[in-house]
Amino acid sequence: MATRNTLSTRWVMLIMVAALVCSVAVVWGLIQITGESPASSSTTPAGESAAQSAADSGSAGSAQTTATASDVVGTPVPTSITPATPAPVLPGSAVRLPAAWTGTAEMSITVLGRCAASGGTSSYTRSAELALQGPVVGTGAFDDPNPLSMTLGITPAGIPGLSIYSASTDRTGAVHRTWWLTSGTDPTAPDRTTLAGVLIDDQPVAGALPPNLLVDNETDLQPCESGGTVRVPRTLAAGSRVSGWVSATEAHIDVTATTADGERVVTAVVTLTRRAGA
Numbered sequence: 001m002a003t004r005n006t007l008s009t010r011w012v013m014l015i016m017v018a019a020l021v022c023s024v025a026v027v028w029g030l031i032q033i034t035g036e037s038p039a040s041s042s043t044t045p046a047g048e049s050a051a052q053s054a055a056d057s058g059s060a061g062s063a064q065t066t067a068t069a070s071d072v073v074g075t076p077v078p079t080s081i082t083p084a085t086p087a088p089v090l091p092g093s094a095v096r097l098p099a100a101w102t103g104t105a106e107m108s109i110t111v112l113g114r115c116a117a118s119g120g121t122s123s124y125t126r127s128a129e130l131a132l133q134g135p136v137v138g139t140g141a142f143d144d145p146n147p148l149s150m151t152l153g154i155t156p157a158g159i160p161g162l163s164i165y166s167a168s169t170d171r172t173g174a175v176h177r178t179w180w181l182t183s184g185t186d187p188t189a190p191d192r193t194t195l196a197g198v199l200i201d202d203q204p205v206a207g208a209l210p211p212n213l214l215v216d217n218e219t220d221l222q223p224c225e226s227g228g229t230v231r232v233p234r235t236l237a238a239g240s241r242v243s244g245w246v247s248a249t250e251a252h253i254d255v256t257a258t259t260a261d262g263e264r265v266v267t268a269v270v271t272l273t274r275r276a277g278a
Helices: 009-034 046-073
Strands: 099-111 121-133 149-154 161-165 167-169 175-177 179-186 189-199 213-215 241-246 250-258 264-274
Touching (some): 099 250, 149 179, 161 250
Antiparallel strands (some): 099 121, 149 161, 167 175, 179 189, 189 241, 241 250
């Protein structure tokens, strides 16, 4: 009987391991040559792979350069610098704002309304302060074609007193214009700036008193009041007016106002001198 040669199990295992090692070696060699897996190499020509690799390298280098420049430079430097807005200059007098004047006011207050029968007109000489500025700065729109704001205080620490603010800000920072002001050149005195204004808003803002007030807690102005003379200041009514002029050295302002409650009429002739350095 013929004998059949057979391979032992040990030899079969050795042959399979050797074949597997050879397969791994072939795959590793392909990866080293093409830089890709054999599957991707079969679908992409070698020339295109090289070109794409070069493009990728260039893009990466460009991106790295841009990032580095951005890190070093930071915020781009503007090619031009906008100069700061110069302070307003008054026509005629050429006074640059802000500016201030100090002087005296000859005040007359007439009692009307409930106390008119027993009232009358009282006159006072009081100190006064005038300041002119550019537009009041705050939040929200403040469309003022005439960039001028005014503050006039007559005896701000005394009685009677008068306070005029052409614009103010509320607690939120919003700006409220209360007077409409205009300025121009005095044709009879070219070195002066004329001023004119009318009170356009006498309503409280968020429950607070408007800033244009008359404090009249003087005994002779309360002829028919009972319970003492202390009371809330009176709001000036819309339609009250100011007019006058300023120069580089002096100022003159006339005030004619009524109170919103209809119980007082106020006139004031204010003569002022420019503050040194203001």
